[in-house]
Amino acid sequence: MQGLLLSLSLLASAAVGVLASDDLKIDVTLPVECDRVTKKGDKINVHYKGTLKSNGEKFDSSYDRQSPFSFKLGAGMVIKGWDEGLVDMCIGEKRTLTIGPSYGYGDRNVGPIPAGSTLVFETELVGIEGVPKPESIVTKSATDAPESTASAKVVEKVASVAKQAAEVVETIIADTDDTQEHNEL
Numbered sequence: 001m002q003g004l005l006l007s008l009s010l011l012a013s014a015a016v017g018v019l020a021s022d023d024l025k026i027d028v029t030l031p032v033e034c035d036r037v038t039k040k041g042d043k044i045n046v047h048y049k050g051t052l053k054s055n056g057e058k059f060d061s062s063y064d065r066q067s068p069f070s071f072k073l074g075a076g077m078v079i080k081g082w083d084e085g086l087v088d089m090c091i092g093e094k095r096t097l098t099i100g101p102s103y104g105y106g107d108r109n110v111g112p113i114p115a116g117s118t119l120v121f122e123t124e125l126v127g128i129e130g131v132p133k134p135e136s137i138v139t140k141s142a143t144d145a146p147e148s149t150a151s152a153k154v155v156e157k158v159a160s161v162a163k164q165a166a167e168v169v170e171t172i173i174a175d176t177d178d179t180q181e182h183n184e185l
Contacts, residue, residue, distance in 0.1 A: 022118075024081050025098040029122075031140040034090035036131050040074025043129035046086065053098065053118040059111065068126045079104050081119070089125045092137035097121045 038044055045068040049061040062069050071077045073086060081099030089095065099119045101107065107115045127133060 023100045023103040024085055026085050027096040027098075028093065029096055030092070030094035030124075032090040032093040033138045033140055034092075034134065036090075036128065038073055038087055038089045038125065038128055040083075040087060042073045042131075043070060044073050044086065044125060045070045045127040045129075046082075047124045047126055049122045051120045051122075052113070053120050057112075059113055070129075079119075082121070085121075086123065086125070091125050091127060091131070091133055092139075094122070094124045097123060 047062045047068045049058060049063060051058050071082075074083050076083065079099065081097055081103035084103070085095065085097040085099070097120070099121065101116045101118065104117065104119045105113055105115070109115050113119070
């Protein structure tokens with residue numbers, strides 16, 4: 001019984017940790033319709049402007065260089081906030097990513113970015129290598145736009161943790177069924 005209570009306690013703690021996370025916030029500022037969204041493993045081209053949440057100071061911008069940044073999504077080539085925040089995105093779509101230190105640069109100073117900074121990136125997906133650019137970008141109305149992918153990911157993570165906890169509980173119950181019963185009471 002203690003094992004069951006411990007398992008349920010761990011499940012609750014994990015779910016609260018996921019729901020209370022300030023690591024990544026995704027705001028879709030220009031929702032777009034498309035047949036093909038970004039996925040891990042894609043080489044993508046992104047325009048961006050990065051600012052510090054604390055004071056709004058710009059620290060970098062691909063727009064200033066007039067050249068989008070290219071990288072392989074999900075391969076660890078960029079900060080975790082980008083690897084996760086730019087998944088399921090359409091060409092032409094714009095998102096604002098608010099990235100906490102654990103999904104950014106953590107406790108390290110990186111150029112003009114102080115250690116422990118929360119970062120805000122205004123991003124625009126310019127292209128996906130091997131995927132033709134649409135002839136025109138069709139935007140979605142606010143009522144057509146799906147809920148934030150970040151919210152969907154939180155729900156998915158909570159479901160995953162709940163499933164793992166249920167498996168642990170099943171194992172504990174199965175293990176305790178093999179013991180002798182104590183009918184002293």
